[in-house]
Amino acid sequence: MTGSTPIAPPAPRGGAPAAPAKPVEIVEVKGKLKKLSTTDKVVIGLMIGIPTLIEAVLVWFPAVASIVLSFGNWNGVGSLARIQWIGVTNYQNIFEVDPNFWPAVQHNVLWLVFLAVVATPLGVFLAVLLDRETPGSKLFQSVFFLPVIFSLALIGVIWQLMFSPEQGLVNGVLGTDIDWFGDSGINLWAALIASSWKHVGYIMILYLAGLKGVDPSLREAAALDGANNRQTFFRVVFPAMKPINIVVVVITVIEALRAFDIVFIINKGNNGLQLLSTMIYTNSGAAARVGYASALAVILLVIALVPIVTYLSQAFKEENR
Amino acid sequence: MTGSDFDALLRKTGMNRRSMLRLMGMGVAGAAAVPLLSSCTGTSNGGNTSATSTSTASAAGSATGGSAAGGGQVGGSVSFGSNLSDEVPKKAYEAVFAKFTEQSGTTVNVNTVDHNSFQENINNYLQGSPDELFTWFAGNRMQFFAEQGLLTPIDDVWAGFEDQYSEGFINASTAADGNKYFVPFYNYPWAFFYRKSLFEEKGYEVPTTLDELKTLGATMQADGLAPIAFGDKDGWPAMGTFDYLNMRTNGYQFHMDLMAHKEAWTDPKVKTVFDTWKGLLPLHQSDPLGRTWQEAAQSMVKKEAGMYLLGMFVGQQMPTEEYDDLDFFAFPEIDSTIGADAVEAPIDGFLASSKGLTDQSRALLTYLASPEAQLQYLGGDPSNVAANKTADTSGYSPLQKKAVELISSAKNISQFLDRDTRPDFASPVVIPALQQFLKDGDVDSVTNSLEDQAKTIFV
Numbered sequence: 001m002t003g004s005t006p007i008a009p010p011a012p013r014g015g016a017p018a019a020p021a022k023p024v025e026i027v028e029v030k031g032k033l034k035k036l037s038t039t040d041k042v043v044i045g046l047m048i049g050i051p052t053l054i055e056a057v058l059v060w061f062p063a064v065a066s067i068v069l070s071f072g073n074w075n076g077v078g079s080l081a082r083i084q085w086i087g088v089t090n091y092q093n094i095f096e097v098d099p100n101f102w103p104a105v106q107h108n109v110l111w112l113v114f115l116a117v118v119a120t121p122l123g124v125f126l127a128v129l130l131d132r133e134t135p136g137s138k139l140f141q142s143v144f145f146l147p148v149i150f151s152l153a154l155i156g157v158i159w160q161l162m163f164s165p166e167q168g169l170v171n172g173v174l175g176t177d178i179d180w181f182g183d184s185g186i187n188l189w190a191a192l193i194a195s196s197w198k199h200v201g202y203i204m205i206l207y208l209a210g211l212k213g214v215d216p217s218l219r220e221a222a223a224l225d226g227a228n229n230r231q232t233f234f235r236v237v238f239p240a241m242k243p244i245n246i247v248v249v250v251i252t253v254i255e256a257l258r259a260f261d262i263v264f265i266i267n268k269g270n271n272g273l274q275l276l277s278t279m280i281y282t283n284s285g286a287a288a289r290v291g292y293a294s295a296l297a298v299i300l301l302v303i304a305l306v307p308i309v310t311y312l313s314q315a316f317k318e319e320n321r
Numbered sequence: 322m323t324g325s326d327f328d329a330l331l332r333k334t335g336m337n338r339r340s341m342l343r344l345m346g347m348g349v350a351g352a353a354a355v356p357l358l359s360s361c362t363g364t365s366n367g368g369n370t371s372a373t374s375t376s377t378a379s380a381a382g383s384a385t386g387g388s389a390a391g392g393g394q395v396g397g398s399v400s401f402g403s404n405l406s407d408e409v410p411k412k413a414y415e416a417v418f419a420k421f422t423e424q425s426g427t428t429v430n431v432n433t434v435d436h437n438s439f440q441e442n443i444n445n446y447l448q449g450s451p452d453e454l455f456t457w458f459a460g461n462r463m464q465f466f467a468e469q470g471l472l473t474p475i476d477d478v479w480a481g482f483e484d485q486y487s488e489g490f491i492n493a494s495t496a497a498d499g500n501k502y503f504v505p506f507y508n509y510p511w512a513f514f515y516r517k518s519l520f521e522e523k524g525y526e527v528p529t530t531l532d533e534l535k536t537l538g539a540t541m542q543a544d545g546l547a548p549i550a551f552g553d554k555d556g557w558p559a560m561g562t563f564d565y566l567n568m569r570t571n572g573y574q575f576h577m578d579l580m581a582h583k584e585a586w587t588d589p590k591v592k593t594v595f596d597t598w599k600g601l602l603p604l605h606q607s608d609p610l611g612r613t614w615q616e617a618a619q620s621m622v623k624k625e626a627g628m629y630l631l632g633m634f635v636g637q638q639m640p641t642e643e644y645d646d647l648d649f650f651a652f653p654e655i656d657s658t659i660g661a662d663a664v665e666a667p668i669d670g671f672l673a674s675s676k677g678l679t680d681q682s683r684a685l686l687t688y689l690a691s692p693e694a695q696l697q698y699l700g701g702d703p704s705n706v707a708a709n710k711t712a713d714t715s716g717y718s719p720l721q722k723k724a725v726e727l728i729s730s731a732k733n734i735s736q737f738l739d740r741d742t743r744p745d746f747a748s749p750v751v752i753p754a755l756q757q758f759l760k761d762g763d764v765d766s767v768t769n770s771l772e773d774q775a776k777t778i779f780v
Binding site: 067073075076077078089097099100166179181183184187268270271272282283285286287289 | 753
């Protein structure tokens with residue numbers, strides 16, 4: 001009994017069946033590889049080829065074409081042979097002649113600083129508050145996120161109503177007579193408030209999602225070590241949220257650079273609201289100043305590359321770890 | 322009521338991030354995107370709305386109309402690209418086309434595109450697969466496409482109705498190569514609009530010279546009114562003020578030469594214009610850059626402002642029952658040697674794309690040039706007047722009659738700054754420059770800035 005039973009099971013378990021099973025599996029795997037190799041190649045080829053093609057056609061070609069066109073003068077009509085190649089004249093004109101360019105850069109920078117210093121931290125703050133599951137937390141989440149869902153046209157209408165000099169709510173409540181969108185010293189700030197209204201909700205949702213993903217045991221450990229709420233957040237949770245923090249920073253930068261909609265709804269990017277994006281718009285389209293608009297687009301591209309490259313290098317570093 | 326002047330306004334609704342991307346793509350991708358984008362504008366924006374009722378189409382029309390709907394080129398139909406996306410003009414056009422179909426049995430396949438998108442994609446539209454005929458403007462905006470070979474000359478069509486048009490309209494329809502490309506449909510004058518009841522009540526006299534205008538302004542100010550309503554948030558209304566001041570100070574020819582940059586913006590003559598304007602600014606409503614033309618018009622309607630220099634479409638802001646209270650006077654004379662016989666009256670009409678003409682499109686152009694088609698249209702959109710001088714004006718409102726009088730007495734008709742000069746100069750350069758001038762009143766700075774930038778564009 002004792003002799004036969006222990007011997008019998010080990011033999012089939014570890015020895016005999018296992019030994020033939022392993023080679024079979026390998027053969028099968030090898031066979032699969034061999035069998036599927038032609039289909040596989042096609043599938044892999046398509047899976048790599050199609051995205052590459054899309055990327056090349058929709059991203060690389062336009063980017064390169066834009067760089068090339070920025071050295072030309074062309075009204076967009078007729079064959080490419082009609083482009084006059086004028087070297088860096090477009091860039092010279094942008095930097096030296098165009099009275100809108102430097103204000104536009106300034107406004108873009110101000111936009112970035114405002115979002116980074118005011119709007120983004122506010123979004124993070126709201127996320128931290130709402131993460132505590134206080135009563136009504138879900139309701140507040142929805143309320144703060146609502147502006148992100150609204151269409152741009154609607155946002156434009158809402159803020160026109162808020163800031164209208166004669167019929168607006170802001171002037172009505174404050175009892176002031178300020179021309180919010182017409183006064184070039186103020187309208188950028190009015191636009192920034194409208195823009196932040198949307199940005200805060202966006203950052204809040206991103207950060208909230210990140211906070212939900214933080215291992216609760218980290219907080220427990222911190223609490224056991226006697227850390228208070230503030231210390232727990234800044235010393236433990238915030239560092240643990242590094243990937244989300246990078247995303248938030250990059251999104252803030254990109255949002256600042258591509259700022260367009262609200263400004264365009266207000267006055268098409270004139271009179272104190274010049275931005276690089278609205279300049280590109282005004283010079284393309286009906287104006288058809290293709291070379292000039294391309295040069296502006298290249299400048300914006302170069303500026304945008306800085307945070308994007310930073311983000312990518314960070315992301316790859318994370319992966320390598 | 323529908324002019325390029327409205328572009329700016331309509332952008333408000335037409336704009337979103339997608340169209341931004343589309344435009345970025347257009348500027349960026351350039352040539353590669355051309356066929357792709359133009360096919361988009363041709364088909365996706367409005368779809369085909371046939372303006373005809375099937376019962377009125379003749380046998381030939383309905384037999385070929387179906388097959389022609391796709392290509393829109395053969396058989397008993399014409400394809401027609403329209404930027405009249407607003408409700409009022411769209412309906413008015415539908416009525417015109419229905420009449421045409423009734424008479425000729427030719428179906429009109431109307432491809433309506435949002436007003437603003439139409440304007441912005443016009444280059445690609447005309448190079449891609451355009452409709453045979455399309456709505457457009459006289460002046461440099463027509464000239465430009467004629468030079469690029471994107472239009473078909475229509476001199477033979479014109480031969481049929483040339484005697485029904487005054488010289489101003491014929492000139493406005495002729496390009497630099499001497500060929501005619503444009504069929505005028507209607508136009509509307511720019512002038513000082515005011516409420517008759519206000520002028521009667523206060524005993525104001527219509528000014529005929531600049532000095533009288535200033536005196537009137539001072540009186541209005543004393544009465545607690547803003548003399549001249551003014552809103553330039555969208556950038557284009559100030560162009561009208563500049564056009565008139567320049568034409569009255571330096572004459573029509575100088576104005577047109579300036580628009581073509583044959584004259585310099587730093588010319589002392591141009592500086593005089595800005596100086597005059599600066600002198601008039603205290604009579605204008607303050608803070609114009611935060612006010613739309615509609616808001617400015619409302620202050621005239623509410624009798625908070627005395628008068629308003631704008632196109633006749635200002636009437637849209639009048640309550641219908643008070644429409645008859647609206648009146649206008651021509652921009653006063655500034656220099657008696659120059660006079661006041663130049664009128665700003667943008668003309669809207671039609672062009673034939675490079676697809677060439679068919680019997681059907683010839684018939685439609687001829688019909689559209691006729692007084693009956695134009696009056697039919699005005700029945701649905703009374704803020705314009707017919708271009709054809711034989712059109713019966715007996716059905717016109719007093720305001721329309723006065724407009725006809727003003728336009729027909731004009732020696733020269735300008736088309737508005739953004740139609741008389743290059744589009745890449747008007748909107749990216751002139752709008753910000755004029756707005757800056759309205760803010761700081763710096764004559765030297767605005768003329769230098771305009772000249773520096775003009776040099777980089779008119780090369």
